[in-house]
Amino acid sequence: MDWKAIHRWLGLTAGTLAFVLGLTGSMLAFDPVQQAWQAPAAPRDLSVATLVERVTRTVPGAEEIRHLPSGAIVVFSFNGDQAQASYVNPANGQVLGAWQPSAPPRWVKSLHRSLLLGDAGRWGAAGIALAIGLMCLSGLVLLLRRMGGWRRLVARVRGSLAQRIHVVVGRAVLALLLLTSLTALTMSASTLGLVALDAGADPDVASVVPGDTGQTAPQSLPGAQLPMLQGLSIQDLRKLNFPDSADPVDTWKVLTGQGEVWIDRYSGQTLASQDTTFAQRLYDWALVLHTGEGAWPWAVVLAFVGASVLLFWWSGVVMWWQARRQAPHITGNSPLTQADMLIFVASEGGSTWGFAQALQDALAYSGHRVHTGALEHFQTTAATRQVFILAATYGEGQAPAHASQALERIEKLGANSVPVTVLGFGDRQYPAFCGFAEALEQTLRAQGWTELLPLERIHQQSAQQFARWGEALAQALGEPLVLDYVPRVPPTTPLTLVARQAYRKHSGEPTAILRFAWPAQSAMERLRGKGLARFAAGDLVGIVPPGSAVPRFYSLASGWADGFLEICARQMPGGLCSTHLLGLQVGDSIAAFIRSNPGFALPRTRRPVLLIGAGTGVAPLAGFIRRNDRHTPMHLYFGGRDPAQDFYFGPEIQRWLGEGRLASVQAVFSRVPEGGGYVQDALRRDAERLRGLVAQGALVRVCGSRAMAKGVAEALDAVLAPLQLSVSKLKAKERYAEDVF
Numbered sequence: 001m002d003w004k005a006i007h008r009w010l011g012l013t014a015g016t017l018a019f020v021l022g023l024t025g026s027m028l029a030f031d032p033v034q035q036a037w038q039a040p041a042a043p044r045d046l047s048v049a050t051l052v053e054r055v056t057r058t059v060p061g062a063e064e065i066r067h068l069p070s071g072a073i074v075v076f077s078f079n080g081d082q083a084q085a086s087y088v089n090p091a092n093g094q095v096l097g098a099w100q101p102s103a104p105p106r107w108v109k110s111l112h113r114s115l116l117l118g119d120a121g122r123w124g125a126a127g128i129a130l131a132i133g134l135m136c137l138s139g140l141v142l143l144l145r146r147m148g149g150w151r152r153l154v155a156r157v158r159g160s161l162a163q164r165i166h167v168v169v170g171r172a173v174l175a176l177l178l179l180t181s182l183t184a185l186t187m188s189a190s191t192l193g194l195v196a197l198d199a200g201a202d203p204d205v206a207s208v209v210p211g212d213t214g215q216t217a218p219q220s221l222p223g224a225q226l227p228m229l230q231g232l233s234i235q236d237l238r239k240l241n242f243p244d245s246a247d248p249v250d251t252w253k254v255l256t257g258q259g260e261v262w263i264d265r266y267s268g269q270t271l272a273s274q275d276t277t278f279a280q281r282l283y284d285w286a287l288v289l290h291t292g293e294g295a296w297p298w299a300v301v302l303a304f305v306g307a308s309v310l311l312f313w314w315s316g317v318v319m320w321w322q323a324r325r326q327a328p329h330i331t332g333n334s335p336l337t338q339a340d341m342l343i344f345v346a347s348e349g350g351s352t353w354g355f356a357q358a359l360q361d362a363l364a365y366s367g368h369r370v371h372t373g374a375l376e377h378f379q380t381t382a383a384t385r386q387v388f389i390l391a392a393t394y395g396e397g398q399a400p401a402h403a404s405q406a407l408e409r410i411e412k413l414g415a416n417s418v419p420v421t422v423l424g425f426g427d428r429q430y431p432a433f434c435g436f437a438e439a440l441e442q443t444l445r446a447q448g449w450t451e452l453l454p455l456e457r458i459h460q461q462s463a464q465q466f467a468r469w470g471e472a473l474a475q476a477l478g479e480p481l482v483l484d485y486v487p488r489v490p491p492t493t494p495l496t497l498v499a500r501q502a503y504r505k506h507s508g509e510p511t512a513i514l515r516f517a518w519p520a521q522s523a524m525e526r527l528r529g530k531g532l533a534r535f536a537a538g539d540l541v542g543i544v545p546p547g548s549a550v551p552r553f554y555s556l557a558s559g560w561a562d563g564f565l566e567i568c569a570r571q572m573p574g575g576l577c578s579t580h581l582l583g584l585q586v587g588d589s590i591a592a593f594i595r596s597n598p599g600f601a602l603p604r605t606r607r608p609v610l611l612i613g614a615g616t617g618v619a620p621l622a623g624f625i626r627r628n629d630r631h632t633p634m635h636l637y638f639g640g641r642d643p644a645q646d647f648y649f650g651p652e653i654q655r656w657l658g659e660g661r662l663a664s665v666q667a668v669f670s671r672v673p674e675g676g677g678y679v680q681d682a683l684r685r686d687a688e689r690l691r692g693l694v695a696q697g698a699l700v701r702v703c704g705s706r707a708m709a710k711g712v713a714e715a716l717d718a719v720l721a722p723l724q725l726s727v728s729k730l731k732a733k734e735r736y737a738e739d740v741f
């Protein structure tokens with residue numbers, strides 16, 4: 001079943017009306033809260049008989065006593081021709097003031113119940129309640145799929161702001177919202193007459209007038225002397241009707257949660273009783289659960305649930321809009337049966353379609369007929385010469401929703417001689433990096449499909465990595481091929497260089513720590529989301545060099561709170577961006593934007609933190625240490641080549657040690673005698689100590705080249721084996737994150 005389509009379709013249609021119900025529901029929820037404040041609640045141990053006695057004294061002509069869900073007591077009376085309803089203090093019967101039926105304006109109620117459309121509207125409102133229930137169910141399925149199962153349901157949420165809001169709010173209120181929609185349906189069923197709640201006609205009862213004594217009119221028993229009322233606690237009473245003074249055969253009528261009872265006004269005997277039906281009890285429960293009547297703390301919860309619909313609706317629409325913007329608009333698609341090159345895509349957020357378009361354009365440019373489609377349509381035709389699968393991974397190594405059946409489909413199809421090449425898209429911060437692409441690769445090979453290129457895995461939609469894959473592809477095809485993927489670049493802000501510290505002036509590639517300032521922003525600009533986004537150490541700054549549309553990303557060595565933006569840039573041979581950066585003079589500007597890297601950010605923690613970095617990879621780690629005002633025990637392992645050349649942040653590191661921001665540092669250098677080798681060698685030597693830190697719950701952050709990160713992971717796997725732990729287990733617990741380049 002396509003849960004996503006159901007969820008999205010319902011959200012965009014019924015969701016907009018659900019937003020109205022949520023808003024009005026929230027407003028209505030204030031009523032029980034206000035009611036609870038209006039009059040004192042009756043004490044628990046008060047008997048109805050005592051209350052009747054007090055009321056008879058203070059309210060002449062009392063006809064009815066109601067015990068409101070809020071706990072307050074209201075007495076209805078007739079004073080001459082004047083009907084009155086007053087709050088009464090149950091402790092002494094004193095009249096407190098006139099009773100106001102209900103505070104919220106009628107139209108709010110009417111909008112909530114029937115959209116101001118009478119009976120047809122009631123059906124509409126019930127339909128929306130049903131739709132909300134279905135959205136809750138489909139939402140749960142999608143939530144589980146996104147997070148990767150029940151066990152990971154509470155894990156940190158990733159994605160765009162709208163996605164995070166949708167998921168976080170969903171986790172908090174899904175069950176409550178489902179309950180609200182079910183209770184609404186229960187209530188609608190009775191209002192629409194689908195179930196009968198009437199207990200049936202009142203029994204035909206009458207008080208028996210005692211035999212004529214010949215002198216006076218027969219005396220009614222005062223309410224205070226009725227045995228039934230003496231034994232009835234006010235907590236159980238809902239409503240008590242006094243016998244009509246003008247009708248000698250009228251009776252007392254008592255309504256409780258259990259049912260109705262009629263009492264003879266002379267003898268105090270019970271004349272008849274009627275039990276509450278199951279349907280009535282159900283309705284009563286639904287009423288309390290849906291309205292919070294008589295349970296003001298619950299009403300407050302309901303107000304939040306109502307308001308959450310607003311957030312759902314807004315974030316849902318934004319998510320839909322974002323997905324639409326990224327939706328596949330493949331241009332220049334050839335018909336499947338005529339294409340010699342097929343591209344199949346599996347994407348959740350839509351970005352992989354952009355890569356497919358670049359591949360399609362490049363292949364078409366070299367004269368191929370190319371067809372691009374979604375992976376669930378995987379197939380080959382007589383014309384097919386090559387197949388490429390571009391697949392993103394979600395959840396814990398899962399397929400994007402639309403391609404959830406693709407593996408099974410491929411398993412059922414027999415292989416033929418057409419080579420199928422898989423290109424995975426993912427993020428190294430997830431334990432199952434490109435897990436779905438790997439599963440596809442395995443299945444295809446097991447089925448006997450050949451390949452033009454082995455599986456390649458693209459980290460964080462890297463345009464550079466994709467271009468390198470394109471070069472390998474061009475070589476394998478024996479054709480000139482240029483993959484020109486132009487990512488969508490957010491608006492940039494000019495940053496001005498305010499300081500630079502150069503390293504390696506004499507040998508090796510020049511490197512510099514560059515510090516930038518950003519233009520001042522007014523509060524209004526910030527509100528409108530203009531200017532540089534706030535950032536923390538470990539987030540990325542995207543820099544668009546002049547003459548290119550493709551940004552390069554650098555890890556940030558500072559946070560917004562530091563008041564400057566700092567990176568450590570190394571000259572890449574022939575690198576457009578690094579040449580630009582290293583050529584900057586103080587006062588020059590660059591065009592930049594922020595990309596958050598939430599998986600790598602360091603949460604506030606008291607646990608020990610193990611920071612492992614090599615070369616310029618120490619930059620984000622330096623940013624973490626710089627902000628460590630709380631003196632969390634941070635331990636740094638730094639790997640360089642030569643302390644005279646590339647001990648980046650060396651003097652600062654010494655200072656941070658002295659200030660207690662850094663608990664210890666192990667710096668090793670691979671190109672000098674007795675330098676200590678590589679950083680992974682230092683880890684192996686410190687195995688015992690590291691096991692101790694990890695056993696204390698340490699968080700680990702690793703930053704550096706891909707080869708270095710691999711070496712570190714292997715070394716730590718060996719170190720942690722005696723603890724029955726591994727890097728992938730720590731990753732799954734979100735205790736280990738890498739930032740590799």
Ligand SMILES: Cc1cc2nc3c(=O)[nH]c(=O)nc-3n(C[C@H](O)[C@H](O)[C@H](O)COP(=O)(O)O)c2cc1C
Binds near residue numbers: 146346350426427
């Ligand atoms: C909620 C969520 C879960 C993800 N799970 C994984 C994962 O388990 N493994 C992985 O390698 N990448 C994972 N990613 C990263 C995406 O696969 C990666 O960003 C990909 O480029 C997105 O492509 P798309 O926009 O076409 O869907 C996840 C991303 C999100 C937002």
